[in-house]
Amino acid sequence: MAEPDTPAPETLPDVPLRTEVRLAIERAWEAAQAGGALPAAAPGTELPVVEVERPGDPAHGDLATSLALKLARPYRQPPLRIAEAIAAALREQAAGAPASPIAAVDVAAPGFLNLRLSDAALEQALDRILAAPASWGRVRAGTPRQVNVEFVSANPTGPLHIGNARGAFVGDLLCRVLEAAGHDVTREYYFNDFGAQVRNLGASVLAIRQGEPVPGDGYRGDYVRELADQLPAEVLEEAGRAEDRAWPVGLWASERVRAGIEASLARLGVRFDVWKSEGSLYAEGWVERAVERLRASGHLYSQDGALWFRSTDFGDDKDRVVRKSNGDFTYFGSDIGYVTEKFSRGFDHLIYIWGADHHGTVARLQNAAEAMGYPRADVEVLLIAWVRFVRDGREISMSKRAGEFITLDELLSEIGVDAARWFFGSRGHSSGIDFDIELAKRQSNENPVYYVQYAHARIASILRKAADAGLARADRLAGSGLLADASSPEAVLARETVRLPEVVEDAAAAEETQSITAYATQLATTFHAFYRDARVVDPADAGRSARRLALVEAARITLANALGLLGISAPESM
């Protein structure tokens, strides 16, 4: 086979190898069809799409597809025969294209196509990592979107507690993954500066400041006392003149609390692009206009002095009140205005990250969006399952009003940001979690996150050792013969290292991050095995050392970028 022309690595398209292989299979399928090796599909049957997966057993090659099995019915032919026909077309294709990523094609019963990647393709991928490390793991989305992700959105009536942690991490991780997959993401925090709870907070602060008892449904907790102590004289004076004394104090207090929340989130590495206040939706007329839009299209009616949305027209159990008989809009009314406001900013996809206890309100939001003419699928709600926080076997209450909750800041001082990010990032958002604080503290030293970070630190140490020994890394692996032995430690590590873009692609498509933590753990394991079997720094063989240095540097970059995607640090030493 001729030496393939290697384009400058920085100009290589960031197409995962898996995607190249999928496209090759599609072409082979078409060729087999056109060449008469495959019959016409039986009428009325649906043709499958080509899916390529990593086989669990390395003996089955690097990539595999069950396409032939799925074609058996439409083609009314044994799957093995179909597999052979596509395999033949693939081999012919690869023979005619020296740069083909496919080195070998095998057919396995009952009809799998098992493929092995070429050394040249793997080496090129490694060179691409070394040439442009910062962008490694970023992929081009099929259809890039302007995505608005709204999360946390806790009312600024008290500091964030550990119950808010999951939503904060899940939201931030999702944003990072979507960005890596080529989408344009805006992180948004929606907060209530408008309703009764703000006044309630103000009344509580005022009561404490004036030495009166806190109202029965008021807020307690140390932070309320601190606010009372810090309440400036001018706000107090203003309250004294106001008809509703709690209101100005509440506004002042909630802004203080909001700023505190922003600072807490910053310590988690979570930053928002937009802080949107509910009051601004009214001030700018969004709610009124959205309601008018629903009215004009016949989706509203009046009853008992209230204004109702015909949610049942869209399959809801009951209609929903938009404006109460006292003239105030409901929370749902604000939501309707907010949807239009978000779309007006040019987003084509909205993601809301809500606690599972809000699931009952999902349908009405999507129904209203649909009624206003927005695609239902572009108003997506991810429900985060409940985290049951336990200390010494006893559930911890998270009530702000009772004031006996654990704050986010306290949690992080106990287990650390990296461990917390890993904990939430490695679990699906829809399963309930029991979180035992004491257990988490004890296990934080055994946390897999340190295993991955250790692998990174170990490579960094090797690179330092190599520099001390005056060994340089190879500037190019393509054509180096590094992978000549397919069962060598080098080949195993290389195959694992080049997978990152596929993992990112899958994570973004699934809107989950577990695949990334799982991959990072796997890559760390593969590296540790490599470390055991292959000495990198060896002055007696500078050439081999140079190639291995390039390989472990590619693995290091991959580990660092995988951790970076999760917002987790990749230390040079631990």
Next chain:
RNA sequence: GCGCCCGUAGCUCAGUGGAUAGAGCGUCAGGUUGCGGACCUGAAGGCCGUGAGUUCGAGUCUCGCCGGGCGCGCCA
């Protein structure tokens, strides 16, 4: 009662309809004259809640049942 989510190893959890169901922790037995032992090798441990169905193929899809969680306001 209705709706949504969940049920996988002792524990905490992964598992885009594909080949022998995985990881970490825990338990047990081992490993270092050399680049970091926060490491490595091996073992034990599973009727994937349960019963049917769809499929060439089901932990994954459909339906029923059992168990757990959360909702079912002119609250936010």
